[in-house]
Amino acid sequence: MTDLIVFLVLSLVAIASALGMLFSRNAVYSALFLVLNFIVVAVFYLLLGAPFIAMAQITVYAGAIMVLFLFVIMLLGTDTLPQSNVLPWQKPLATILSVILTVQAIYLVFARARSDEAVLSPDASVNSIENLRAMALELFNQFLLPFEVTSILLLVAMVGAIVLNKHEKTGAK
Amino acid sequence: MTVTVDYYIALSAILFIIGAAGVLIRRNPLIIFMSIELMLNAANLAFVAYSSIYESFTGQIFVFFVIAVAAAEVAVGLALIVEIFKSKKNINIDEMNSLKG
Numbered sequence: 001m002t003d004l005i006v007f008l009v010l011s012l013v014a015i016a017s018a019l020g021m022l023f024s025r026n027a028v029y030s031a032l033f034l035v036l037n038f039i040v041v042a043v044f045y046l047l048l049g050a051p052f053i054a055m056a057q058i059t060v061y062a063g064a065i066m067v068l069f070l071f072v073i074m075l076l077g078t079d080t081l082p083q084s085n086v087l088p089w090q091k092p093l094a095t096i097l098s099v100i101l102t103v104q105a106i107y108l109v110f111a112r113a114r115s116d117e118a119v120l121s122p123d124a125s126v127n128s129i130e131n132l133r134a135m136a137l138e139l140f141n142q143f144l145l146p147f148e149v150t151s152i153l154l155l156v157a158m159v160g161a162i163v164l165n166k167h168e169k170t171g172a173k
Numbered sequence: 174m175t176v177t178v179d180y181y182i183a184l185s186a187i188l189f190i191i192g193a194a195g196v197l198i199r200r201n202p203l204i205i206f207m208s209i210e211l212m213l214n215a216a217n218l219a220f221v222a223y224s225s226i227y228e229s230f231t232g233q234i235f236v237f238f239v240i241a242v243a244a245a246e247v248a249v250g251l252a253l254i255v256e257i258f259k260s261k262k263n264i265n266i267d268e269m270n271s272l273k274g
Binding site: 003004007011014015018019021022027030031034037038041044045048049050052053056057060061064065068069072073075076087090091094095097098101102105106108109110134135138139143146150153154156157158160161164165 | 204258
């Protein structure tokens with residue numbers, strides 16, 4: 001019963017912060033709402049017995065990625081955009097498409113995909129340190145090649161970001 | 174009354190729809206980017222929920238890779254947005270209609 005209350009309260013916070021992100025006029029407020037959402041999702045990961053993923057979520061998403069977002073918002077000074085009327089039919093069409101997507105998702109979740117298996121409770125043994133060790137063994141044995149490829153991907157992204165923002169002094173080319 | 178995996182999948186679907194609506198409705202590319210991050214997060218939540226009921230680590234490890242790819246994507250995407258803003262002085266996404274810089 002307490003599990004259910006905790007889940008409902010947390011999911012209310014998650015949905016409210018996601019809606020706040022969507023409807024804030026100011027992009028800085030959107031970013032801060034999204035930080036709150038990421039932290040709530042990290043708490044869900046803890047409840048589901050994934051402590052490593054929860055910590056990675058907080059450091060990488062709520063920490064690094066959102067700080068990068070806030071830097072860019074403040075660097076560009078585009079926290080509020082002026083209204084433009086380039087495509088006036090766009091907003092009603094987007095709203096209709098969102099409603100259609102919502103109806104489809106509700107149908108699929110509540111009518112088709114029923115599976116009444118309970119998730120593990122947060123105090124189950126899945127949160128213990130032996131489990132974390134087993135996950136590390138799996139990550140570095142079975143998934144070693146994807147892990148290394150990910151490091152190359154991060155290197156490429158880093159070099160790409162630097163190249164995109166490098167300005168040549170000569171102006172040639 | 175226990176929490177079943179359906180609850181997590183429903184929450185994940187709701188967050189995904191909010192993210193998709195953000196991509197469709199908002200016209201600030203930074204907020205569109207944040208909505209994409211929200212959608213990735215919703216998918217991650219579904220992965221971890223199923224990883225919990227099947228007691229397998231594969232879902233969690235996949236989420237770890239998704240987080241790494243999202244970090245790379247954000248670095249490159251924000252660099253592109255900064256560059257577009259420098260050349261056009263405007264980042265309304267409706268007015269980005271030419272590939273020429």
